[in-house]
Amino acid sequence: MAINNFKLKILSRAKLEVNEAANYYESKSKGLGKGFYLEFKNYSKTLRNIPFFEEKYNIVRILPLKKFPYTIHFTVDEDEKTVSIQAVTSNFQEPNSTRIKI
Template identity: 85%
Template sequence: MAVNNFKLQILSRAKLEVDEAADYYENKSKGLGKTFYSEFKNYSKTLGNIPFFEEKYNIVRTLPLKKFPYTIHFTVDENKKIVSIQAVTSNHQDPNITRIKL
């Protein structure tokens, strides 16, 4: 089901997680942090057009990044046409300590 023109909201905690991951990768190898950020940005744009990916828990949907071991966690408000990115977590992170709290 392809739907266009969803407004994208990124919660501040998700922005912080993206920044932390980008900094981590940039410290590992120059330019890698920018590559991470670019992939996140491209996947975020995809969510604005096609937000109906796997519903993982309750109302939270997920979209894993391809090149990095991170997953975007988001909700979709079909009535208001809003995609809200709740968190961007490492696939190696303990799910019991994630910042996602809905």
Template identity: 85%
Template sequence: MALKNFKLQILSRAKIEVDEAAYYYESKNKGLGKLFYLEFKSYSKTLTNIPFFEEKYNIVRTLPLKKFPYTIHFTVDENEKLVSIQAVTSNYQDPNTTRIKL
């Protein structure tokens, strides 16, 4: 099955979470924040080509990063060919305090 490229939308709260994580890693080791951002960007690009990863919470799908303990939470609208990144959460974050409110 040939897939057409999907458009990518990153919600404001997900952008904030990426920025916060990158800032945290950069504060720990110079250049590490940039590596986090580049990995997130690479995985986001993957979602525009292959968005059908594990459906975890009702309609929310997840894609864990490989080098960092974070997971991308996103939805897919097949009709509109749109992937919406809802949140980027730490795997150590308490799920009761996450910003995800769907």
């Protein structure tokens, strides 16, 4: 399997959610925010190679992080070979308060 088969786009709202979560974890324990960011970054790399995870909402797919209670919400355009990360939400977040529009 070739590396980086898909281009990765991270929408600005998803970037904001990642930064908010990393800042929150960093405020709880030094280095924990960096750990969150690195896990997100590693999972993002996975999506570039293997983006066909569970389809949850119409065309929106999800990939839960393992060490942190967050889920990546993304879409895949097979024709353009692009993965677009739409949102990164807490598993404890009220579903109606997410920035993602389905």
